[in-house]
Amino acid sequence: MASTTLVLGGGVGGLVVARCLRRALPHPHRIVLVERRASFLFEPSLLWLMTGDRTVEGISRPLPRLVPKGVELVRGEIERIEPEKRRVVVEGSALEGDHLVIALGAELAADQLPGLAEGGHDFYTPAGAAGLRDALSAFTGGRLVVMTAAPAYKCPGAPYEAAMLLEWYCRRRGIRDRTEITLYAAEPGPMGTAGPEVSRGVRQMVESKGIAYHPEHQVVGVDPAERRLRFANGVEAGYDLLAFVPPHRAPRVVRESGLAAESGWMAADRRTFETVHPRVYALGDVVSVPLAMGKPLPKAGVFAERQAQVVAHNLAREITGRGSPASYDGVGECFLETGEGRAGFGKGDFYAEPAPRVGLHPPARRWHAAKVLLERMWLRRWI
Numbered sequence: 001m002a003s004t005t006l007v008l009g010g011g012v013g014g015l016v017v018a019r020c021l022r023r024a025l026p027h028p029h030r031i032v033l034v035e036r037r038a039s040f041l042f043e044p045s046l047l048w049l050m051t052g053d054r055t056v057e058g059i060s061r062p063l064p065r066l067v068p069k070g071v072e073l074v075r076g077e078i079e080r081i082e083p084e085k086r087r088v089v090v091e092g093s094a095l096e097g098d099h100l101v102i103a104l105g106a107e108l109a110a111d112q113l114p115g116l117a118e119g120g121h122d123f124y125t126p127a128g129a130a131g132l133r134d135a136l137s138a139f140t141g142g143r144l145v146v147m148t149a150a151p152a153y154k155c156p157g158a159p160y161e162a163a164m165l166l167e168w169y170c171r172r173r174g175i176r177d178r179t180e181i182t183l184y185a186a187e188p189g190p191m192g193t194a195g196p197e198v199s200r201g202v203r204q205m206v207e208s209k210g211i212a213y214h215p216e217h218q219v220v221g222v223d224p225a226e227r228r229l230r231f232a233n234g235v236e237a238g239y240d241l242l243a244f245v246p247p248h249r250a251p252r253v254v255r256e257s258g259l260a261a262e263s264g265w266m267a268a269d270r271r272t273f274e275t276v277h278p279r280v281y282a283l284g285d286v287v288s289v290p291l292a293m294g295k296p297l298p299k300a301g302v303f304a305e306r307q308a309q310v311v312a313h314n315l316a317r318e319i320t321g322r323g324s325p326a327s328y329d330g331v332g333e334c335f336l337e338t339g340e341g342r343a344g345f346g347k348g349d350f351y352a353e354p355a356p357r358v359g360l361h362p363p364a365r366r367w368h369a370a371k372v373l374l375e376r377m378w379l380r381r382w383i
């Protein structure tokens with residue numbers, strides 16, 4: 001009998017599930033992808049949008065061009081998820097499936113701190129990164145502050161890359177000697193889950209560029225009129241231009257459907273991404289995967305992509321009864337842009353116990369070139 005799989009979310013994880021599943025399943029089986037946005041955005045390139053090296057159009061693609069043939073695309077806001085029935089409500093209309101995959105990502109929540117959105121520019125959304133680009137072009141020097149507004153956020157390398165790219169931007173513009181760059185981080189150090197060696201390495205990269213780094217500075221107040229920040233440890237700081245990573249939370253529909261666990265995020269098996277509900281899977285940023293070292297698996301596209309491949313493989317097996325089970329291994333890598341056309345490269349096993357084993361290669365032109373290639377692959381892959 002033909003089955004229907006509902007895939008919720010057309011970001012990295014959802015697109016990969018839909019693509020792999022379509023390849024693996026014969027045609028009478030339906031795959032329905034539900035997404036509210038009209039376009040897919042390659043988020044790592046937001047940092048290049050911020051520095052004026054990309055346009056919004058250049059780093060996004062209309063979703064229908066990326067959704068594989070034979071996958072039904074439903075555009076709309078998912079308002080309710082009923083996992084026991086594998087049923088969802090999309091703008092008033094109900095959809096039901098035999099299997100459900102939840103890949104709804106993380107919601108950005110600048111509203112959690114009054115004054116934050118008005119006081120600066122986030123570089124985690126196209127509007128925020130484009131606003132920062134415009135503010136930068138009018139910036140002629142002064143106090144440039146990069147800040148993480150909460151200790152946990154997707155892509156743990158991004159604010160460190162942002163600080164280094166901004167430093168390079170100021171040099172290119174000839175305003176570096178008139179600009180003081182400071183990075184206030186809510187977390188105890190860069191990319192902590194990857195271990196002390198990687199953390200030290202990234203801190204060194206940042207500080208070697210003359211960027212002042214202040215970890216364990218949790219912002220508690222932003223005064224947009226005075227351009228002042230107040231931190232939980234009592235420190236206060238002024239700024240002329242503020243670039244920030246907003247706090248994150250699980251998407252509203254996940255919270256309101258009672259699907260968020262104690263962590264605030266969804267829970268799923270760390271190897272198969274099955275949830276407690278039969279035939280319901282959750283993967284990518286919407287899930288919190290606890291690690292033996294006490295911190296969760298970082299939220300990143302590289303993890304969402306591989307989890308999606310495993311989920312699609314196992315779903316196809318469940319539906320067709322063919323093939324052997326697959327298991328997610330926790331291996332991941334990332335490029336860390338450092339400016340001057342260079343990037344560092346980290347790779348490792350995040351499921352290693354008692355702690356992840358991750359290595360960091362020093363900045364080189366080839367890692368930057370590899371990141372550009374990855375961008376092209378993501379934006380052309382399904383065309």
Ligand SMILES: Cc1cc2nc3c(=O)[nH]c(=O)nc-3n(C[C@H](O)[C@H](O)[C@H](O)COP(=O)(O)OP(=O)(O)OC[C@H]3O[C@@H](n4cnc5c(N)ncnc54)[C@H](O)[C@@H]3O)c2cc1C
Nearest residue numbers: 009011012013036043044078104105155284285300301302
């Ligand atoms: C600046 C920046 C740099 C980054 N750099 C890297 C990097 O170098 N490497 C890396 O691996 N990762 C990077 N990431 C992180 C990466 O982009 C995410 O981790 C990845 O997109 C997560 O995939 P996902 O499928 O879980 O969620 P997403 O890709 O966010 O997809 C979730 C989708 O669900 C949709 N959705 C949510 N709620 C609803 C609803 N109610 N109705 C309908 N649709 C809904 C959203 O519109 C979205 O399209 C970066 C992120 C940022 C912001």
